[in-house]
Amino acid sequence: MTKKVYLKNIDKYEGEKVLIEGWIRNKRSSGKIQFLIIRDGTDEIQAVAFKPNLSDEIFDKCESLTLESSVRVYGIVKSEKRSPTGYEIELTDIDIIQISDEFPIQKKEHGITFLLDNRHLWLRSRKQIAMLKIRHTVYYAICDYLNDNGFYRFDSPILTPNACEGTTTLFEVPYFDEGYAYLSQSGQLYLEPGITALGKVYDFGPVFRAEKSKTRKHLTEFWMMDAEAAFVEHKENMKIQEELIRFVINSVLEKNKKELCTLERDIEKLKKADAPFKIITYKEMIDILQTKGSTIQYGDDLGAQEEEMLTDDSEVPIFVEKWPKETKAFYMKLDKDNPGLSLCADLIAPEKFGEIIGGSQREDDYNILKARIEKENYPLKDYQWYLDLRKYGSVPHSGFGVGLERLIGWMSGVKHIREAIPFPRMINRLSP
Numbered sequence: 001m002t003k004k005v006y007l008k009n010i011d012k013y014e015g016e017k018v019l020i021e022g023w024i025r026n027k028r029s030s031g032k033i034q035f036l037i038i039r040d041g042t043d044e045i046q047a048v049a050f051k052p053n054l055s056d057e058i059f060d061k062c063e064s065l066t067l068e069s070s071v072r073v074y075g076i077v078k079s080e081k082r083s084p085t086g087y088e089i090e091l092t093d094i095d096i097i098q099i100s101d102e103f104p105i106q107k108k109e110h111g112i113t114f115l116l117d118n119r120h121l122w123l124r125s126r127k128q129i130a131m132l133k134i135r136h137t138v139y140y141a142i143c144d145y146l147n148d149n150g151f152y153r154f155d156s157p158i159l160t161p162n163a164c165e166g167t168t169t170l171f172e173v174p175y176f177d178e179g180y181a182y183l184s185q186s187g188q189l190y191l192e193p194g195i196t197a198l199g200k201v202y203d204f205g206p207v208f209r210a211e212k213s214k215t216r217k218h219l220t221e222f223w224m225m226d227a228e229a230a231f232v233e234h235k236e237n238m239k240i241q242e243e244l245i246r247f248v249i250n251s252v253l254e255k256n257k258k259e260l261c262t263l264e265r266d267i268e269k270l271k272k273a274d275a276p277f278k279i280i281t282y283k284e285m286i287d288i289l290q291t292k293g294s295t296i297q298y299g300d301d302l303g304a305q306e307e308e309m310l311t312d313d314s315e316v317p318i319f320v321e322k323w324p325k326e327t328k329a330f331y332m333k334l335d336k337d338n339p340g341l342s343l344c345a346d347l348i349a350p351e352k353f354g355e356i357i358g359g360s361q362r363e364d365d366y367n368i369l370k371a372r373i374e375k376e377n378y379p380l381k382d383y384q385w386y387l388d389l390r391k392y393g394s395v396p397h398s399g400f401g402v403g404l405e406r407l408i409g410w411m412s413g414v415k416h417i418r419e420a421i422p423f424p425r426m427i428n429r430l431s432p
């Protein structure tokens with residue numbers, strides 16, 4: 001029996017006869033020779049079918065292959081300096097599993113609507129594979145950092161009775177006799193009871209926002225990692241975020257050189273972001289933006305354009321801290337030196353990739369929090385459990401939420417986050 005191998009390990013099999021299972025990425029021939037590029041999910045390799053060494057039947061099979069046909073290729077691993085992997089396969093036999101119909105995605109440029117309609121097929125193109133591999137790295141780098149720093153995974157529910165991030169972007173789902181449930185916008189409120197059991201916790205999963213905005217930074221379903229820690233205050237909260245993001249940058253630089261190259265990512269820019277992050281206050285941000293010519297006023301939220309303007313001369317991400325309380329969520333603790341401000345920070349990535357993290361210290365005083373819930377006109381009964389936490393052993397605590405696709409967008413340098421998730425959901429897209 002020939003040994004079945006994966007292409008990422010091909011260097012271990014030089015001179016040996018191996019079996020590779022995969023798809024035909026590309027094909028070219030010059031009379032007596034067929035060059036087949038095989039992809040197996042882990043990598044690609046060129047297999048060479050040389051007519052004089054093969055039976056007519058085997059050579060004809062190679063000739064009959066169409067792009068994306070699925071195959072089992074048998075052959076000998078040869079070192080080959082000109083190959084990007086350093087190796088190629090001298091084909092000795094081939095089983096055709098399926099001859100592919102004409103593949104709809106060709107080398108020529110396709111419009112984005114066509115590509116998204118064919119997302120199930122587009123996923124196998126080189127850049128998309130590179131992106132999926134970077135997504136894998138970023139996801140596990142976040143988990144590794146948290147696991148190594150004492151955070152326990154604590155899964156929050158997706159069906160919830162209340163809003164976490166305002167009521168304007170809620171998805172409603174009919175829920176038996178209870179009326180409606182809402183798809184979670186962030187697991188944060190549920191992580192807060194988690195810290196009273198485990199100290200430091202995180203969740204990681206899909207969250208949902210009925211975003212009406214059609215921008216390159218908004219999905220209606222995206223992945224968020226929420227982290228929450230007892231006895232951590234605002235400044236330390238930012239420190240954890242910076243460490244986490246720098247850990248992610250280093251993981252991607254270490255594990256995904258090839259993918260970054262496929263995506264034509266400027267690696268130097270990514271390297272430079274691994275340096276101390278800047279911290280400015282909201283007030284300072286307004287001054288900076290006004291100096292740069294923006295019409296933004298104190299009290300305004302940050303638009304996409306201002307986000308980009310803010311970081312256009314910064315190599316590192318910028319924390320914008322202490323926002324006017326009216327601009328931020330009800331659960332944020334107010335600054336004791338200036339109760340008009342929330343003890344929060346948004347982390348804005350460089351290179352126009354926008355806000356990647358929202359975080360804050362949480363209000364831990366029962367009466368203040370109750371008043372803020374009432375001010376929002378939220379039904380108190382739905383938040384009673386959340387308020388309870390401030391009655392039974394309340395502690396200072398903080399947390400933050402990382403938008404996975406925004407972070408991947410930045411790491412990979414891809415401009416629209418619809419490519420940072422296998423099947424994007426946007427206001428005008430629900431399929432495939």
Ligand code: 4AD
Binds near residue numbers: 164186
């Ligand atoms: O800033 P947000 O709204 O913060 C929260 O939801 C907090 N409850 C998190 C927490 O403290 N645990 O969202 C967090 C991050 C944003 O910084 C952004 O990166 C991403 O989630 N995000 C989106 N990503 C893609 N599409 C959208 N529509 C997004 N909305 C937010």
Ligand code: MG
Binds near residue numbers: 346355357358
């Ligand atoms: Mg935010």
